[in-house]
Amino acid sequence: MGSGIELATYPGLDERISVLRLGTTVDAIFVRTARFDVLIDTLDTPETCREAMELVGAERGGRPLVVVNSHMDWDHFWGNAAVAGRAAIVAHEAARERFRNGSVHEVLRRKAAEDARFGAVELHPPTLFFSDRIGLDGGDLTLELLHTPGHAPDHVVVWIPELRTCLAVDAVENPIPKVWSDDPADLASLVASLHRIRRLGAQHLVLAHGQTDAPSTMDRNLAYFEALAERVGALGAAPSVAPDDALPDGLRLTDFVEGIDALPDAARRFYERFHRANLAATIRSVHGRR
Ligand SMILES: [Zn+2]
CATH class of the missing domain: 3.60.15.30 (Metallo-beta-lactamase domain)
Structure with a gap:
């Protein structure tokens, strides 16, 4: 079997x-x-x-x-x-x-x-x-x-x-976790959950996807969401992240996380979808609903 x-x-x-x-x-x-x-x-x-x-x-x-x-x-x-x-x-x-x-x-x-x-x-x-x-x-x-x-x-x-x-499980993910929806409350929850996990001070942080137990994954996830908020906040207006549009320079997943190009194609596309979802929630959180 x-x-x-x-x-x-x-x-x-x-x-x-x-x-x-x-x-x-x-x-x-x-x-x-x-x-x-x-x-x-x-x-x-x-x-x-x-x-x-x-x-x-x-x-x-x-x-x-x-x-x-x-x-x-x-x-x-x-x-x-x-x-x-x-x-x-x-x-x-x-x-x-x-x-x-x-x-x-x-x-x-x-x-x-x-x-x-x-x-x-x-x-x-x-x-x-x-x-x-x-x-x-x-x-x-x-x-x-x-x-x-x-x-x-x-x-x-x-x-x-x-x-x-x-x-x-999926609260922390290598390379990035995915937010539930583009509702800013879900994004805030995800970041708060990452902080709650960080306060535990784990020596082993075992994930369900990504095959690692390194606590540094959580730090990288937090840094990713902080960088997203910062970069989106620095834009005067909300950029378009419609599914068929290429993401603007500086807002692509590769602009935030290293090693994405080394992933197999399917995994790269999978995490690019995660990133788009996270980006959409960040844009709504910073600029409000368009
Ligand atoms: Zn899962």
Whole structure:
């Protein structure tokens, strides 16, 4: 069977933490505490999730399992069917609304039409909700779930103080994260979430995309948003960022982040879309709606 899931780790990362890597698509995380196992995100399909659980031996031994859905984006919770019924699935209360309002089901219809792999996916919602933070006491390790909106309204990160490790999921991304919408409030939330994560003082900052645990990624993300605001603020009027227009000189992603040209084409285009979204939110935030 081959979904392509494999185990990964980072130098110095505690052995109780396993990275469950689905190629370049997404990383989920498995944490083994004294009292229970915790799976942070269920990957893109129930089948992938089942294979991941087998890889870390969570299908054997009957240990209690707690599942966290970091947010309701497809690559982070579509595997829920593999664990529904045997574990509480914890998420922020805003995840409830995202699950209910239908857009996540619309994404499934679209992706299932494109790729047979998603044809058998059945969406299962989280079952346990919190508002700002909730702690899971595993005995040896504490997992603090912190609401960190901005990339998505329901986004949460997991902070493990004993290991100075933050599972930042999509709040921090290499090379850049993406804001939820062009509403200036979402941009402000994303930047505030980055500051909230920075205050934790993590030594390992584990991302879901970009395959790194370097805290410097967060500093670069913050510097990027600061530079965006500064450069857009220095313009007398709001520039056009219509999808078909080339971005003006000085406002391209390569003007803010190094190494973009070295990315594979698909990844470069992907992050250029992120950048356009961030830029649109910044322009509205600085110049108001046009
Ligand atoms: Zn993601």
